[in-house]
Amino acid sequence: MSTLIQRQFLELKKQNSDSILFFRLGDFYEMFYEDAQLASRILGITLTARHKNTENEMPMCGVPARASTEYLEKLVESGYKVAIAEQIEDSVTGFISRKVVRVVTPGTSMEKGTLTPEKNNFLVAIIRSEENTKKNTKFSYGISVSDISTGEFRTAIFDTEISFFDELYKLNPAEILITSDLFSDEKFCIKLPKSHITPRKNLEVQNAKTALQEHFGLKNLEVFGLEKISLLIQVSAMLLNYLKETQKSDISHIQKITKYSVSDIMPLDAQTFRHLEIFQPIFEDENSATLLSVFEKTCTAIGGRTLRSFLINPLINAKKINDRLEGNEELFNNFELSEQLETNLKQISDLQRILARLVTNRGNGRDLAFFRDSFKVLPNLSTICQFAKSKFLRIHADNFIGLEEITNVLQKALVDNPPLEITAGGIFRDGFYSQLDELRTLTKNSQLWLDKFLEEKKEESGINNIKIKYSKNFGFCLEVSKLNIPKVPESWIRRQTLTNAERYTTEELAEYEEKALSAENKSFELEHELFLRLRKKILAHTNQIQKISKSIGELDVLLTFAKTAQRWRWTKPEIMQENKIFHIEEGRHPVVEKLSDTRFVSNDCFMNDENSRVHLITGPNMAGKSTFLRQNALIIFLGQIGSFVPAKAAQFGIVDRIFTRVGSGDNLAGGKSTFFVEMTETAAILNAATQKSFIILDEIGRGTSTFDGISLAWAITEFLHDKAKCKTLFATHYHELIDLAEKLSAAKNFHVSVSQNQDGIVFLRKIQKGGISDSFGIDVAATAGLPQKIISEARNILSKLESENLLSNDQPNLFSHFQLQQKNLENKKNDEKKCEEKIEDKKIITEKEQKILEIIKKTDPNNLSPRDALEIIFDIKNC
Numbered sequence: 001m002s003t004l005i006q007r008q009f010l011e012l013k014k015q016n017s018d019s020i021l022f023f024r025l026g027d028f029y030e031m032f033y034e035d036a037q038l039a040s041r042i043l044g045i046t047l048t049a050r051h052k053n054t055e056n057e058m059p060m061c062g063v064p065a066r067a068s069t070e071y072l073e074k075l076v077e078s079g080y081k082v083a084i085a086e087q088i089e090d091s092v093t094g095f096i097s098r099k100v101v102r103v104v105t106p107g108t109s110m111e112k113g114t115l116t117p118e119k120n121n122f123l124v125a126i127i128r129s130e131e132n133t134k135k136n137t138k139f140s141y142g143i144s145v146s147d148i149s150t151g152e153f154r155t156a157i158f159d160t161e162i163s164f165f166d167e168l169y170k171l172n173p174a175e176i177l178i179t180s181d182l183f184s185d186e187k188f189c190i191k192l193p194k195s196h197i198t199p200r201k202n203l204e205v206q207n208a209k210t211a212l213q214e215h216f217g218l219k220n221l222e223v224f225g226l227e228k229i230s231l232l233i234q235v236s237a238m239l240l241n242y243l244k245e246t247q248k249s250d251i252s253h254i255q256k257i258t259k260y261s262v263s264d265i266m267p268l269d270a271q272t273f274r275h276l277e278i279f280q281p282i283f284e285d286e287n288s289a290t291l292l293s294v295f296e297k298t299c300t301a302i303g304g305r306t307l308r309s310f311l312i313n314p315l316i317n318a319k320k321i322n323d324r325l326e327g328n329e330e331l332f333n334n335f336e337l338s339e340q341l342e343t344n345l346k347q348i349s350d351l352q353r354i355l356a357r358l359v360t361n362r363g364n365g366r367d368l369a370f371f372r373d374s375f376k377v378l379p380n381l382s383t384i385c386q387f388a389k390s391k392f393l394r395i396h397a398d399n400f401i402g403l404e405e406i407t408n409v410l411q412k413a414l415v416d417n418p419p420l421e422i423t424a425g426g427i428f429r430d431g432f433y434s435q436l437d438e439l440r441t442l443t444k445n446s447q448l449w450l451d452k453f454l455e456e457k458k459e460e461s462g463i464n465n466i467k468i469k470y471s472k473n474f475g476f477c478l479e480v481s482k483l484n485i486p487k488v489p490e491s492w493i494r495r496q497t498l499t500n501a502e503r504y505t506t507e508e509l510a511e512y513e514e515k516a517l518s519a520e521n522k523s524f525e526l527e528h529e530l531f532l533r534l535r536k537k538i539l540a541h542t543n544q545i546q547k548i549s550k551s552i553g554e555l556d557v558l559l560t561f562a563k564t565a566q567r568w569r570w571t572k573p574e575i576m577q578e579n580k581i582f583h584i585e586e587g588r589h590p591v592v593e594k595l596s597d598t599r600f601v602s603n604d605c606f607m608n609d610e611n612s613r614v615h616l617i618t619g620p621n622m623a624g625k626s627t628f629l630r631q632n633a634l635i636i637f638l639g640q641i642g643s644f645v646p647a648k649a650a651q652f653g654i655v656d657r658i659f660t661r662v663g664s665g666d667n668l669a670g671g672k673s674t675f676f677v678e679m680t681e682t683a684a685i686l687n688a689a690t691q692k693s694f695i696i697l698d699e700i701g702r703g704t705s706t707f708d709g710i711s712l713a714w715a716i717t718e719f720l721h722d723k724a725k726c727k728t729l730f731a732t733h734y735h736e737l738i739d740l741a742e743k744l745s746a747a748k749n750f751h752v753s754v755s756q757n758q759d760g761i762v763f764l765r766k767i768q769k770g771g772i773s774d775s776f777g778i779d780v781a782a783t784a785g786l787p788q789k790i791i792s793e794a795r796n797i798l799s800k801l802e803s804e805n806l807l808s809n810d811q812p813n814l815f816s817h818f819q820l821q822q823k824n825l826e827n828k829k830n831d832e833k834k835c836e837e838k839i840e841d842k843k844i845i846t847e848k849e850q851k852i853l854e855i856i857k858k859t860d861p862n863n864l865s866p867r868d869a870l871e872i873i874f875d876i877k878n879c
Contacts, residue, residue, distance in 0.1 A: 005025070005098075008097060008098045009021070009023050009032060009085075009098075012083070012085050012098060012099075012100055013032075013033075013035075015100070016081075016083035016100060016103065018081060018198075019080075019081040019082055019083040019103055020035045020038065020039055020075060020080055020081065020082050020083070021035055021082075021083050021085060021100075022063075022068065022072070022082055022083065022084045022085060023085045023098065024065065024084075024085055024086050024087045024098060025062075025087075027064060027065050027066070028062040028063065028064060028065060029062060029063050029064075029065055029068050029084075030060055030061070030062040031060065031061055031062065032058050032059065032060045033058060033059055034059075036059045036060045036061045037059050038080075039061055039071075039075065040061045042074065042075060042078050042080075043061075043063070043071050043074060043075070045061050045062075045063065045071075046061060047059055047060075047061050048060055048061065069111060069112075069113065070113065072084075072104060072111060073109075073111050073113035073114050076104055076105070076106055076109050076111065076114050077106075077113075077114055079106055079196045081103055081104065081105045081106075082103070082104045082105075083100045083102075083103045083104075084100065084101055084102055084103070084104065085098045085099060085100050085101070086098065086099060086101045100248070101248055101249075102246065102247055102248050102249065103245070103246040103248070104246070105123075105175055105196065105198070105246055106174040106175045106195070106196040107121065107122065107123030107124075107148075107173060107174045107175025107176075107177075107195075107196065107198075108123055108148050108175070108242075108243060108246045108247065109121065109149075109174075110148060110149050110353075110356060110357065110360065110362060115149055115353070117301035117304060117305075117350060118298070118301060118304025118305055118307075118308065119304075119305065119308060120147045120149075120150065120152070120305050120308070120309075121147055121148075121149055121174050122145055122146070122147055122171050122172070122173040122174060123145070123146050123147070123148065123173060123174065123175050123176075123177070123239065123242070123243070124143060124144070124145050124168065124171060124173040124175070124176050124177070124195075124239075125143070125144045125176075125177040125178075125200070125235050125236075125238045125239035125242070126141060126142070126143055126176060126177065126178045126179075126182065126235065127141075127142040127178075127179055127182075127202060127231060127234055127235040127238065128140070128141050128142075128179070128181075128182055128188075129141075129142065129231050138159075139161065140157055140158070140159055140231060141157065141158040141159075141161070141164040142155070142156075142157055142231035142232050142234065142235035143155065143156055143157075143158065143164070143167065143168075143235060144232070144235045144236045144238070144239040144257075145171060145173075146239055146240075146243065146254065148243055148247070148251070148254075148356065148360075149352070149353045149356050150305070150352040150353060150356060150549075151253040151254050151255065151352060151355065151356060151359075151542075151546060153236075153239075153240075153254045153256065153257050153258065154257065154258040154259070154260050155226070155232045155235060155236050155257055155258070155259055155260070156232075156259065156260050156261060156262070157229070157231060157232060158262075162269075162684070162688075163262065163267060165191060165270075166267055166268065166269050166270070167262060168192065168193055169193060169269070169270040169273070170268070170273075170312040170313075172193060172195075173193065173195050174195060174196065175195055175196040175197075175198060176192060176193075176195045176196070176197050176198070177198050177199075177200045177238060177239060177242055178192075178197060178198075178199060178200070179199070179200060179201070179202045179238075180199050180200070180201060180202075183197070183199035198242075200238055200242065202234060202238065203234055203237050203238060203241070205230045205233060205234060207237070208233045208234045208236070208237030208238070209221065209233050209237070211237045211240060211241060212226075212233065212236060212237050212240065212257070215240060215244075215254075216255070216256070216257075221233065221257075224256065224257045224258075224259060225259045226257065226259060232259065236257055240254070247360055249360045249361050250359055250360060250361070251359065251360065252359055252539070252542065253355055253356050253359040253360075253539075253542055253546075255542060255543055255546070264315070264316065264317060265313040265314060265315060265316060266313075266314040266315070266316050266640060266655070266656065266657055266658070267657055268312070268314070268657070268658065269684070271660060271661075271681055272658055272659065272660045273312075275630070275660035275661075275662040276291065276630060276633060276634055276637065276658075276660060277289075277290050277291060277591055278290060278291045278292065278311055278312075278637075279291075279292055279308075279311070289591050289594055289595055290591065291311070291590060291591055291634065291637075291638075292307075292308070292311065293591075293594070294564065294568070294590045294591055294594050295307065295560055295561075295564045296560050296563040296564045296567065297560070298556045298557065298559075298560050299342055299345035299346045299348070299556050299559065299560075300345055300346075300348050300349075300350070300552060300553070300556050301350040301353070302348070302350060302351065302352060302549050302552050302553040302556065303345070303552065303553050303555075303556025303557055303559075303560065305553065306553030306554060306556065306557045307556075307557045307560060309553075310557055310641045310642070311641060313641075314637055314640040314641045315640055315641070315642070316640065316654050316655075316656055317577075317654075318575055318576060318577040318653075318654055319577075320642075321575050321639070321640055321642050321654075322575060323390075323391055323392045323642075324392055324558065324561075324641075324642025324643075325572055325573070325575070325642055325644075326390040326391065326392060327388075327390040327391075327392030327393050327558050328558055328561045328562055328565070328572070328642060328643065328644060329390070329572050330388060330389055330390040330393065331393075331558060331559055331561075331562035332562040332565055332566060332572075332644065337384065337388065338559060338562055338563070340380075340384055341381075341384055341555060341559055342559060344377045344380045344381050344384070345381075345552065345555065345556055345559065347373060347374065347376075347377045348374045348377065348552055349370035349371075349373065349374050350370075351370075351371070351374060351545055351548065351549045351552070352545075352546070352549045354367045354370050354371065355538075355539075355542060355545055355546070358535050358538065358539060359539060359542070363535065364418070364419075364420045364421070364422050365414065365418030365419060365420070365422055365426075365427035365531060366417070366418050366419070366420055368410060368414055368418065368427075368531070368534060368535070368538070369410075369414050369416075369417070369418050371410060371538060372407065372410035372411055372414055375403050375406070375407040375410065376407060376411070378400040378401075378403060378407075378548065379400065379401075379404070381396075381400045381551075381552075381555070382397050382398070382399075382400035382401055383397075385397035385400070385555075392554075392558065393555070393558075396551040396554070396555060399547050399548055399550075399551040400548060400551065402541075402544055403541060403544065403545075403548075406537055406538060406541060409534070409537065410534070410538075412429070412432060413428055413429065413432050413530070413534060414427065414428065414429065415427065415428065415429050422527075422528055422531050423524055423528050424524060425520075425523055425524045425527050426527075427527050427530075427531055428527055428530055432530075433526070433530060435526065436523060436526050436527065436530070439519045439520075439522050439523035439526065440523055442515070442516065442519035443516065443519050443520045443523060446512075446516040446519075449512060449516075450468055450476070453468075453508070453509065453512070454466065454467075454468050454478075457478060457506075460489065461484075461487050461488060461489055462487055463480060463484045463487050463488075465481060465484070466478055466479065466480055466484075467479045469503065471496075474495050474496050474503065474505075475505070475510070475513045475517070476505070476509055476512075476513045477495050477496065477503035477504060477505055477509075478492065478503065478504045478505065478506070478509070479498075479501050479502075479503050480501060480502055480503075480504065481500060481501050482500055482501060482502070485502055488502075488504060491506065491507075492504040492505070492506055493505050493506065493507075558642075561642065561643045561644065562644075564643070564644075565643070565644035568590065568593065568594075568646060569646075570638075570643070570644035570645055570646050570647075571644055571645060571647055571648060571649060571650065572644050573635070573638075573639040573644070573645045573647075573650035573651065573652070574649075574650065574651040574652075575639055575640070575651075575652065575653070575654065576651075576652070576653045576654070577653065577654050578653045578654075579652070579653030579654055579655060579656075579691075579692045579727075580608060580609050580653055581606075581607065581608045581609075581651065581652065581653065582605065582606070582607040582608070582632075582636075582651075582652040582653075582694070582727055583605075583606050583607075583649075583650070583651040583652065584603075584604060584605040584606075584632060584635055584647050584649075584650050584652075585604055585647060585648045585649040585650070586602035586603070586604060586647055586648035586649075587602060587603055587604070587605060587631055587632060587635055587645075587646065587647040587650070588600050588602050588631060588646040588647065589627050589628075589630060589631035589634065589646070590631075590634060590638070590646045591634075592627055592631075593646065601624070601764070601765035601766060602647070602648070603628055603631075603765075603766060603767045604767070605628075605632050605729075605767070607727045609691075609725070609746070610746065611745060611746050611748075612746060612747075612748050613721070613725065613726070613727045613728065613746045613747075614717065614720055614721050614727075614728045614730065614741070614744065614746060614747040614748070615728070615729050615730065615747070615748050615749075615750050616717070616730050616732065616737055616738065616740075616741040616747060616748070616749050616750065616771065617629070617729060617730065617731045617732070617750045617751065617752065617767070618731075618732060618733070618735055618738065618749070618750075618751045618752075618771045618772050618773075619731075619751045619752030619753070619754065619772060620752070620754060620761065620763075620774075620776035620777070620779070620780055621733075621777070621780045622763060622780055622783070623752035623753075623754055623763045623764075623765065624752050624763065624765040624767075625698070625731035625752050626662065626698050626731060627765075628729070628731075628752070628767055629662070629696040629697075629698055629729045629731055630660075630662070630696065631646070632694075632696070632729060633658050633660060633694060633696050634646075635647060635650055636652065636655050636658060636694055637658060639652070640654070640655065653692075654692065655692060655693065655694045656690055656692040656693055657688070657689070657690070657692075657693045657694075658693070658694050658695075658696075659685040659688070659689060659693060659694070659695045659696070660695075660696050661678070661681050661682050661685060661695075661696070661697045661698065661700065662696065662698040673703070674703050675703030675704050678700070678701075678702075678703055679712075682697075682700060682716065686716070686719060686720075686724065689720075689724045689726050690724070690726065691724070691725045691726055692726070693724070693726040693727075694726065694727050694728075695720065695724075695726055695727070695728040695729070696728075696729045696730075696731075697716075697728065697729070697730045697731065697732075698731045699731065699732060699733065700712060700713045700716055700730070700732065701713045701716075701734070702733070709734065710734050710736055710737075713732060713734050713737060714734075714736075714737060714740060717730060717737060717740060717741070717744075717747070718740070718744070721744045721746060721747055722744075725746075735771065735772075735773040738771035738773065741771065748769070749769070749770050749771035750767050750768065750769055750770070750771070751767070751768060751770060751771055751772040752764075752765065752766070752767060752768075753765075753766045753767075753768050754776060761776050761779045761780075761783075778791060778794045778795055778798065781794070852876055855872060855875055855876060859872060
């Protein structure tokens with residue numbers, strides 16, 4: 001490596017110290033020093049070195065430029081930034097320098113291999129503001145979100161840490177930008193998702209405002225609703241500047257900032273997404289499935305991303321939900337309409353990401369063809385929507401109008417299958433541009449001219465085995481063997497000497513060579529210029545294309561909803577704004593039903609505010625309690641994204657939030673036991689639940705002692721009933737709570753029915769009224785494969801405990817403790833007095849019983865006369 005090249009490398013590396021530098025040297029991207037050592041390990045390529053075994057040794061490795069994409073994608077997927085330095089040649093002096101043309105990061109990558117078509121690749125920027133009061137310190141969080149591959153850009157403020165982290169979990173960003181003060185806050189950083197974290201300097205408000213105004217061409221930011229919101233101005237500018245720094249090109253497809261709020265959607269936390277298995281199964285195996293996997297595949301990549309957006313943002317406005325349901329219902333019932341929509345949607349390419357590639361100078365002729373083929377079906381989509389009955393479909397009709405002119409141009413201009421390379425010709429049809437046709441004709445006719453010229457020279461020279469050869473250095477030449485050199489005319493000019501031949505040219509051949517080669521180069525240059533013109537015409541419609549993409553996504557999701565409902569026999573729910581009743585007839589769990597080899601056993605669920613808002617559900621493990629809990633939460637979830645639901649009928653009001661406390665888990669690294677995690681999750685639910693919330697609890701208090709656990713479960717149940725007053729499904733093995741549910745005015749007992757025979761227990765999976773006190777734990781353990789010796793011994797121990805009266809109704813009788821505790825809280829003095837009276841009564845009763853037992857023990861029934869028996873009765877009565 002020359003000193004000059006080394007100096008260029010070191011300068012660029014200094015400017016991009018946080019990135020692996022792809023340094024272009026000829027046909028390779030080379031990496032040096034630490035970059036080379038790191039990349040060789042990740043990419044599995046050979047590590048070599050320059051100046052080996054000297055103090056100037058330079059570790060190095062490289063990848064071919066033509067195959068660099070694969071290596072680049074692997075580095076980015078591993079969480080690293082890559083700065084790409086290309087060779088730049090000065091057209092006048094020929095001097096070659098290097099320049100970083102873009103920096104690829106996890107959150108800004110537009111490489112196809114790093115992007116999943118059905119998922120957004122979000123980059124998130126975060127700024128935290130602090131407000132000190134006399135009582136405490138209040139934090140607000142400004143967040144900006146962008147997907148450079150689609151042009152999405154939005155921003156919001158969160159006033160609580162809980163809502164802020166809930167939003168971060170839903171976004172699942174590939175990369176997060178945070179200010180330096182936040183980066184140094186370990187407690188904050190440890191809570192962030194597992195994303196690439198990049199510290200950034202915060203901008204002054206005025207500088208931030210100027211940066212936004214310049215990009216969007218605005219005098220102020222009122223059009224975005226940001227003019228007076230400093231936090232959002234700063235965080236948006238931080239994100240926008242980072243995009244410009246990394247792309248180092250036009251990003252005009254980012255045309256607006258959308259200020260959004262989560263007030264009109266249902267907030268959901270990480271544990272709810274996890275427990276309901278929306279995107280990821282709780283247990284990963286070959287048979288696992290998620291709610292997302294239950295839906296039929298969307299027709300477009302845009303629809304796939306929109307489906308995810310619907311799933312993370314359930315609505316809490318009944319009118320908006322019912323608009324979606326109305327459109328869903330029309331597609332569900334009208335097969336011809338849904339078939340027409342599907343046929344046309346399948347012809348739509350990923351317009352958002354193609355547009356982003358064109359804007360950032362990464363597009364090609366094939367991308368233009370994707371637009372052409374997609375634009376051709378837009379009038380059909382407009383007609384379909386225009387004649388639909390539902391409002392949700394009709395409102396999209398006008399969005400598909402307005403691109404007819406550019407569509408015609410694309411159809412006339414482009415060949416059927418344009419090449420990927422945009423500087424080597426072949427993109428445009430013959431007849432599209434006359435000057436291009438002339439240059440192509442000249443290029444195509446060159447072979448005919450050369451053939452005719454060769455025949456003429458054979459006749460002129462008398463040499464029959466002359467050949468025309470072409471080389472990059474010497475151009476077109478007449479090649480003559482050594483034996484025929486004496487026959488060569490004097491007018492021929494020697495150009496090159498070979499081992500067995502000589503090569504010559506003529507004035508005529510040299511003139512034609514210049515003309516022919518010039519025509520081909522000029523045709524390539526003209527095609528490239530025409531490509532840039534056509535691209536500019538398309539980009540003039542950027543805003544319209546983005547609107548079209550939004551409509552395509554929503555129509556595609558609605559079609560997917562309808563197809564899914566048809567496949568799995570789902571039904572349209574009746575959803576009201578007022579949350580007074582929850583009525584599900586023959587409800588099913590969509591994910592379990594998909595995985596099940598047998599017919600799923602459906603169940604009803606009826607709840608209301610007056611006398612049935614808390615359901616206590618008992619029964620053995622594996623009987624279906626957890627499935628029942630989750631399926632009702634999922635039915636609400638599906639209904640509020642605008643989907644049909646897995647039930648024969650469903651009627652419920654808007655739920656403001658779904659809470660779940662299911663299963664067990666720990667955080668040993670954080671010093672948190674299973675029970676502590678359980679209590680933390682439960683506390684979050686109890687503190688946030690409102691009367692409009694829906695809660696499912698699966699086993700509370702099982703991670704501690706029996707008395708502690710029952711006490712907590714008892715108190716939590718009463719709190720949910722008396723204070724929160726929200727609809728709750730509570731599955732438990734604490735059968736002592738059955739009596740509590742009987743005493744609470746709006747609580748009901750239910751159980752999962754089982755059948756028991758000589759072979760064991762059979763799970764019937766049906767939810768029935770009333771509680772049961774048997775968990776069939778030993779039977780379940782036997783089914784799980786516990787050794788028979790242990791099962792037999794367990795049955796003996798259980799029988800012994802029951803016979804010794806240590807168990808009442810198979811469970812410890814602990815109610816007197818709770819009743820006494822309740823009375824003490826109501827009136828301490830009176831309760832103490834009553835307790836003393838009860839204790840006295842208990843002592844007297846015990847003495848009487850003791851005397852009676854002594855009389856009975858002394859009596860021999862076999863030697864008892866009628867008179868003796870009568871006297872004994874009087875003795876007992878006098879005790």
